[in-house]
Amino acid sequence: MADTAVKNQDVTPQVTGEAKPANALDARLAALSLPEGGFTAAARADALARLRDMGLPAPRDEYWRYTDPKPFNAPEAAPLALGDDLGDSPLFGDLDRLKLVFVDGVFDAEASDDVALEGVEIDVLSVADRQAAHWAGDLYGALEASGQKPVKRPFAALNTVVARDGVLIRVTATPAKPVHVIHRRGSADADTYWHHVVRIEEGAELTLLETGMSGARSNGALEVDLQKGAKFNYITSKRAVHETVGLSHIFARVDAEAQLKSFTLSVNGRVMRHEGVIDIVGDDAFAHIAAAVLGDGDIGPFHHDDTVFITHAAERCESRQVFKKVLKNGAEGVFQGKILVKPGAQKTDGYQISQALLLDERSQFLAKPELEIYADDVKCSHGSTTGALDEEALFYLRSRGIPHERAIIFLVLSFLADALAEVEDDELRDQINDRLEAWLTDRAGK
C-alpha cells in the first residue's frame, strides 16, 4: 500500500440525457403516495425538485457502473413471502437498551419501550411531522441535500421525499444506555422507507444500534449532526431475508473534536447498497466507517455495494474506512470509496482499506478507491486487496487438529478482525463476533 498524494481532476459523473429514464421516474413516483409533511414540507418539496433534476440512476452513471439500479428503479417492489423466520436477531438482545420497533418502516409504539431516556429527546417522525416546527427541521433533508455534491444520490433524495417515519433523536447529555432501532417485516410486498435524524449536542454521546429485517425492498436514511466534541457510535446489522433488495444511507456532519464511529455488518441480501457520506467540518475531529460483509451466493444471488465519500474540510482530522468482504459461491462485492481533502484541510490523516476474501473462483470483488487532495500537508493512504485463504495459515491450524471447516472460520474471522476492531465497546464487539461465528458455522461446507 503506497502513501499517495495526488491531485485529480474533479470527477463529477455526468449523467447523459439519453440514459436518464425520465418516464421511469414519473412511473416510480406515480406508484407512491407522497406525504405533504408538516415541518418537513419544504424539505420534501426541495428534495422532489432535486430528484426531478437528477432523474433515476442508469447503469452508465459513474457510481452505478458496478451495481444495477434496476431493482430500485422499478415502480413496485417484487413481493417477498413472509418466511417462518420473522423473529428479531439475537444480536444485542440481552443488552440494556431502549428499544424502538419499526414494522415495514412504521413505528410500532406498543412493541417499543417508553421513549423516556435521560439525556435524550426522542420523537418519531410520523408524529412530529404533524407539527409545523421541530428541532429536526434544520436537518431533515439538509445533510442529504449537501451530500448530493459532487456525487448524485437520487435514492437518498427519494427517501427524503417519501419517508413517513423514522426516529428523531436529540442528545443533550450522555444517556445511560444505547438506543436500539429494530426493524420487523409485516407484509410480503412492503416497499419500506425510513428516515432518522440525530443531533448530538456539544460534548454529548450516543450509541445507536439498528438491526432487523427490512421489507421486500427498503430505503433507509440517517442524517446525523455531531456538534463540537460530540461522540456517535452507530452499529448496524442488516439481517435481510436473502431475496431482499435494500439501500441505506448515512449522511454525517462532524464538527470540531467530534468522533464518529460507524460499523455495519451485512450477511444477506440479493442487492444491497450502503452509502456513507461524511463531511468533517471542524478541526481535530475523526470519523471511522467500517463494514464486515459475508456473502454466500449459494443461498441466492448476492450483490453488496459499499459506496463511501469522506470530505475533509478542516485541519488535523482523521478518517478511516475499513471495508472487508468475504464472498463465496459466486457472491459479488463492490467498494467505491473516496477521500476528498479540501484546500486548507492541512494535517489530514486519511486511511482507506478495502479487502475481499474470495473463498472460490466464482466470486468477485470490484473496488474503486479514490483520493482527491487539494492540501499539501496531509497523509493519505489507500489500499485494496483481493485474495484467497492463506494456505500456510490453514495448514498451521489443521496441523493442530482443528478440522478444515473450523480452520476456515478462524481465518475468516481473522480477516474481518480489523473491521470489527472499529467497534469500540468490547461487549458489542464480542456479540458481533459470536454472531458472525454462528453464521459461518451454519454456512460451513456449503
Next chain:
Amino acid sequence: MLKIDNLHVKLEDEDKQILKGLSLEVPAGQVHAIMGPNGSGKSTLSYVLSGRDGYEVTDGGASLNGDDLLEMEPEERAAAGLFLAFQYPVEIPGVGNMTFLRTAVNAQRKARGEEELSSGEFLKKVRAKAAELKIDADMLKRPVNVGFSGGEKKRNEILQMAMLEPRMCIMDETDSGLDVDAMRLVSDGVNALRSPDRSFLVITHYQRLLNHIQPDVVHIMSNGRIVKTGGPELALQVEEEGYGDLLTGAQ
C-alpha cells in the same frame, strides 16, 4: 512409533524429486535427531509427514503406530498424535491464542472420542503449562503469534505441544532464531515432555540444540536420504568436521 519406509516425494507442481528413498524408524520413548546440509530435504520430510499440500508421494510410505499417515488429513494426523513444531510459526491476527489452543485441544479430544475439557479445566492446565515456559498471561490473550518475538513464537509452539500431548513430536529447526536463554527454555520444555510413550524427531542444522535435548540416535540426511546413522557422537563429529567428509565417506 514412527516408521518411514523408502519414502519418495516430489513437488506436486514441478518435476523435482526431493525425498529419494528415505527410511527411518523412531521407537516409542526415543529422541532422534536429523541433521543435514541445506537442501537435503529435512523440512520437506516434516511437511510430508504432517500433511501439507504441494507434495506428491511417488513411492514408499509412513505410518504412526501402524496407521498409514499419508492417507490422513492433517487434522486426523494431529488427532492420531502427530505434532509438528514449525520452523516459522504462522501469525493469525484476530484469533486469540487461548481460543485457538482450546479449539485445538478439544477438537483432538473429540476426534479421539474423549470428553472435551471444560473452560475451567482448560484454563487451569494452560496456566500451569504457560508458567513452566515463562509465557505470561498477556501472551496467552494476544492473537496467535501476532507481535511475538522469535523466541516467544517458539515457546508458543512448545506450549501447544504441552497442551496437545502428542505421541510423536517433529521439531523443524526449532533452534533457529533462538538466543541462548530462549533455547534453554524451549529445551527444558521439551525435556519435561519426554516420556516412555512419546517420541521426538528433532530436525536441526546445528549440534548446539542437541546439547540441551540429548538424542538417542542421530541421522545424517543428504540429497533426500538418510546416509548415516549413529549415536550422539555423530552430532559432535558434524560440529567439528562439517558435513563434507561425512557425506563423502557415506557415498
